[in-house]
Amino acid sequence: MPIYEFYCHRCNTIFNFFTSTINTDKVPRCPRCKRVKLKRQMSIFSSPKGGGDEEGDLPFRDMDESRMEQAMNMLMGEAEKLDENDPKAQVSLMRKLADATGLKFGPGMEDALRRIEAGEDPDQVGEEMENLDEDELFVPKDKGGIALKQPKPKVDDKLYYLD
Secondary structure, eight states: OEEEEETTTTTEEEEEEEEEEEEESSOOOOOSSSBBBEEEEEGGGGGGSOOOOOOTTTTTTTHHHHHHHHHHHHHHHHHOOTTTOOOHHHHHHHHHHHHHHOOOOHHHHHHHHHHHHHOOOHHHHHHHTOOHHHHHHBBBGGTSSSOOOOOOEEEEEEEEEEO
């Protein structure tokens, strides 16, 4: 008798659903929101390394999934044509991805991108960026950027029935 875990992005909560049969297709609605279709989660005991994600492991977890999917499709198409030896083309692709996803670069990242566009050695620029804080790389949500971190999901203790 399997128990499936489902995640609600709106509530940031994991719900457990019991079923009397193996049911790999059924996706319930959130017991709290009633409208949001949940997303199946890998249960903690079966996930690699034995557990949930550490804070920051999924930096874009709350980004709009459809927007991210469109951006990734665009990125794949552009990447196929990309000259790997052209740092300026790589920066251009990063800027297109940022525009498509709503990601805003912080001052440190903007400076690095401008330097590469001006012809500086990307490896040297990258080494200098290693010590930058996250706020230097990306604009936080409270300052007009996208949310880069989301609190660890709550786990609802109730066991729901999956029809």
